[in-house]
Every structure is written in C-alpha cells, then in structure tokens.
Amino acid sequence: MVVPAEHALHEAIQVSPLILSDDVRRQKIENCVAKMRLSAVTARKIQDVFISEMNKGIHQQPSSLQMENTYIPELLNGTEEGLYLALDLGGTNFRVLLLELAHGAPIRQEVKQYYIGSELRVGSAIPLFDYLAECVSDFVISQGLQNVELPLGFTFSFPMIQHSLDVGVLVTWTKTFNCPDAVNKDAVRLLREALDRRGDTKVKVLAVLNDTTGTLVQGSTLDHNTAIGLVLGTGSNACYLERADRVEHWETERHGESEVIIDIEWGAFGDNGVLDFIKTDFDRENDANSLIVNSFTFEKYIAGKYLGEVVRVILAKLTKQRLLFVGDSTSDSLLTTGNLTTDLVSHIEQDSLDGGDSNTKEILEKFGIIPDEDDIRIVQYVCEVASNRAALLVSICLASLLDRIDKEQVTIAVDGSLYKHHPRLEGWMKQYISLLCTPGRKFKLIHAEDGSGKGAALVSAIAHRLKKRLQ
Numbered sequence: 072m073v074v075p076a077e078h079a080l081h082e083a084i085q086v087s088p089l090i091l092s093d094d095v096r097r098q099k100i101e102n103c104v105a106k107m108r109l110s111a112v113t114a115r116k117i118q119d120v121f122i123s124e125m126n127k128g129i130h131q132q133p134s135s136l137q138m139e140n141t142y143i144p145e146l147l148n149g150t151e152e153g154l155y156l157a158l159d160l161g162g163t164n165f166r167v168l169l170l171e172l173a174h175g176a177p178i179r180q181e182v183k184q185y186y187i188g189s190e191l192r193v194g195s196a197i198p199l200f201d202y203l204a205e206c207v208s209d210f211v212i213s214q215g216l217q218n219v220e221l222p223l224g225f226t227f228s229f230p231m232i233q234h235s236l237d238v239g240v241l242v243t244w245t246k247t248f249n250c251p252d253a254v255n256k257d258a259v260r261l262l263r264e265a266l267d268r269r270g271d272t273k274v275k276v277l278a279v280l281n282d283t284t285g286t287l288v289q290g291s292t293l294d295h296n297t298a299i300g301l302v303l304g305t306g307s308n309a310c311y312l313e314r315a316d317r318v319e320h321w322e323t324e325r326h327g328e329s330e331v332i333i334d335i336e337w338g339a340f341g342d343n344g345v346l347d348f349i350k351t352d353f354d355r356e357n358d359a360n361s362l363i364v365n366s367f368t369f370e371k372y373i374a375g376k377y378l379g380e381v382v383r384v385i386l387a388k389l390t391k392q393r394l395l396f397v398g399d400s401t402s403d404s405l406l407t408t409g410n411l412t413t414d415l416v417s418h419i420e421q422d423s424l425d426g427g428d429s430n431t432k433e434i435l436e437k438f439g440i441i442p443d444e445d446d447i448r449i450v451q452y453v454c455e456v457a458s459n460r461a462a463l464l465v466s467i468c469l470a471s472l473l474d475r476i477d478k479e480q481v482t483i484a485v486d487g488s489l490y491k492h493h494p495r496l497e498g499w500m501k502q503y504i505s506l507l508c509t510p511g512r513k514f515k516l517i518h519a520e521d522g523s524g525k526g527a528a529l530v531s532a533i534a535h536r537l538k539k540r541l542q
C-alpha cells in the first residue's frame with residue numbers, strides 16, 4: 072500500500088513530461104534515461120544506506136563516509152577581535168583573505184584572487200605549496216602586514232584525516248587537483264614549510280578546515296540555528312554539529328565539549344559499492360572520463376564538476392542512436408569529453424523554468440548544431456532529469472542529517488557555484504527535504520556567501536581564542 076507521504080514524494084519527483092511529435096522516439100528516449108529517474112522507493116533505500124554509512128563512519132567501522140572530526144567544538148562567541156587571514160584552496164577560485172573582527176563580527180574584509188595553472192594543480196606538492204606561500208606573502212605584503220603576527224585559517228577542501236585542529240593529512244585529491252606526492256601528507260605542514268622557506272611574513276597557520284566547515288561557521292553569524300554547512304559547487308560535501316559524546320575519533324585531550332563539527336565527506340559515499348544499485352552506464356562513462364577514476368562516486372552524481380558531463384554523455388548516446396539531432400550533422404564538439412560544462416546546464420534549465428528556448432538554441436548553436444523543436448525538448452528534458460536526480464540525492468542526505476541532529480529548528484548554510492547558479496535546485500531541495508525527513512521538522516536553507524573564505528578566517532579566530540584559553 073502506498074502511504075500518503077510516499078505518494079507525495081512520488082508526485083514531487085516527477086519531471087516534466089517529454090512531448091515529441093513521434094511517440095516511438097519519445098518512448099525510446101524515456102527508456103534510455105529511465106535508470107536516471109529514481110523512484111520514491113529507491114530514494115528511501117538510499118536514505119537507509121546513507122544513515123547506515125553515517126553510523127558506521129562515526130563508530131570508526133568501515134564505511135564510505137569518513138565522518139571526520141574537525142576539532143571545532145564551538146562557534147563564535149562575540150569576543151573575537153583583530154585581524155585574521157584565510158587561504159581558500161579547492162573550489163573554483165583560489166583566494167587569500169583578510170578579515171578584521173570586532174565583537175566576533177567582520178567589520179572589514181580584503182580579498183585577492185589568484186590563478187592556479189593546471190601545471191600546478193596536476194604536478195607535485197612542493198611547487199604547488201610554494202606558489203600558495205608566494206600568494207600569501209604577496210597579499211600580506213600588499214597590506215603592509217609583513218611584520219604583524221597573523222593567525223591563518225587554511226581552507227583545504229579535500230578529504231583529510233584530522234589529528235587536531237591544525238593537522239590535516241590528505242586522503243585523496245578530488246575535483247581538478249591531483250598532485251600524488253601530497254597524498255598522506257599533512258597539508259598544514261606543507262604550507263608551513265613553504266612559508267618558512269620564504270620567511271618574509273609572520274603568518275601562523277592555526278587551523279585547517281574544509282569549505283563546508285567554513286560555510287557552517289559563516290552561516291552561524293547570519294542565523295544562530297545553523298547546524299549544517301553544505302557546499303554544492305565544483306565538488307560537494309556537508310558537515311554538521313554532532314553531539315561530542317557520539318564521536319569516537321578524538322585524538323586530542325577533551326575539555327568537556329558538548330558538540331563538535333563533523334565533516335561527512337559525502338563525495339565518497341558509495342565508493343565501497345553500497346550505491347551501485349543506482350549507477351547507470353552514463354555514470355560509469357562519466358567516472359571513466361574523470362581525473363581520478365573509481366573514486367568520489369556520489370560527488371560525480373551531483374557536483375558542478377560533473378553534472379554537465381553526465382548530461383553530455385547522455386546526449387552523445389542519444390545522438391549516436393539517431394534519436395537526437397537526426398536532421399543535423401552533429402558537430403564533434405558535443406561528442407568530446409568535458410565540452411558541456413555545468414553552467415550551460417543551468418542556462419538550459421532556466422529555459423525550462425521560463426518555458427522558453429533561447430538559451431538552449433544559443434548553446435547548441437555554439438556547438439555547431441541547428442536544433443529543431445524536438446531536439447530542444449530532448450536536450451531540456453535530459454538537463455532536467457540529471458539536475459533533478461542531483462537535487463533528490465542531496466536532499467536525501469540532508470533530510471537524514473536533520474533527523475540525526477534532531478533539533479527543533481535547523482538552518483542549513485549553503486555555498487557553492489552550482490547551488491548559486493542553477494535556477495531550480497533550491498526549490499526542489501526545499502520540497503524534497505521536507506518530504507524525506509520526519510514530518511513536521513523545521514528547517515531553512517540560507518545562502519552563506521563565501522563561507523569557504525570568510526569562514527576560514529572566522530575559524531582561525533575561534534582557534535586563536537581556544538588556544539589562549541588552554542594556555
């Protein structure tokens with residue numbers, strides 16, 4: 072028997088119907104993407120698996136979820152003052168920031184963005200970290216602060232094993248980085264050594280954190296109910312405030328903490344095979360085309376680095392099967408890996424939302440394709456199916472987290488380019504989360520702009536305060 076909540080979920084996750092002049096063609100296309108459409112029953116099954124993986128991870132049992140202790144046991148308390156630096160590595164941009172705080176709130180911010188070329192992103196560790204140190208020096212000197220002792224929070228948005236607040240051992244690279252000799256090394260040590268080699272500033276690295284942690288902390292300055300930090304950008308991940316007594320991995324001395332931020336690292340969810348029941352041939356091809364294959368299964372279903380590629384792989388298959396662009400000789404460019412970026416999916420989704428086709432036409436024309444009406448509908452349909460799956464998957468995890476946190480009201484602070492630019496994710500997520508969590512839970516999604524940057528400076532202020540207290 073279908074219970075009402077499941078029925079509502081079933082209804083909510085339907086995508087717009089594909090309407091084509093040729094019914095046989097429509098049917099073939101729908102069949103081809105059918106496995107991308109998750110049912111309400113499958114959604115619940117994924118939820119059970121996620122909850123089970125979270126429990127195993129927190130109890131230090133084998134799990135695809137790392138559930139890493141960040142050693143951040145409290146948020147800002149309004150006493151933080153002074154100048155704090157942040158270094159933000161891992162997302163679309165690499166930045167150095169300076170934040171001036173008074174009474175725990177930012178009163179001034181300076182930011183500089185730097186470019187990291189692919190030879191540094193995919194090379195060896197020393198040149199990369201030397202470059203990071205060079206950028207820190209450049210920024211600090213340009214602010215005239217080279218002789219001032221400045222606490223720095225290092226946002227290193229990759230999976231790490233944290234031994235303390237300022238030790239983060241890299242587990243694996245993700246997204247667009249791959250410097251193999253940095254794996255198993257402490258990112259803070261690599262940065263400190265590079266800063267020491269220069270010796271031209273007095274920067275003190277006090278904390279290493281993940282962008283989701285920065286987002287949670289930044290979100291807490293906007294809304295004190297913030298208990299989850301979510302990043303939906305190039306990569307994806309979330310962290311949350313966990314009860315300290317539930318956390319088993321705790322290497323430093325405890326000081327009666329009641330809560331601590333846990334970095335889930337959900338990008339790796341399913342790397343042990345627990346999610347294989349939803350994997351499609353498109354996902355296998357997307358993985359095969361990625362920088363580090365056989366890793367970060369879940370991230371490859373949902374994040375900005377990959378969503379465009381999933382869509383491209385589907386469109387390429389439909390084209391080869393002569394179900395798409397039949398009347399047009401397709402340019403090879405759409406058949407080439409990496410050519411359909413996720414921002415284009417967002418533009419096409421805007422058309423679907425508006426009932427228009429101008430963005431879709433313009434994008435396809437750039438690929439050298441003159442689409443007919445049916446082609447446009449198919450492309451829009453595929454973008455919607457892939458985007459909707461991503462929204463549902465993220466919502467499943469967030470709903471499970473809300474139930475785990477079990478507070479009366481929880482705010483989810485969100486940052487990341489995909490969330491910001493995709494026109495439909497937020498709306499879908501609000502709807503799906505409320506249908507997937509225990510009925511009646513109150514939650515809010517807020518945008519914590521630049522959580523990965525500002526949040527890191529805020530974390531260095533918290534670290535500074537904790538350090539003084541324990542001295």
Ligand code: BGC
Binds near residue numbers: 308
């Ligand atoms: C990383 C996470 C990060 C996320 C969002 C993932 O690839 O493993 O640490 O939080 O991307 O940037």
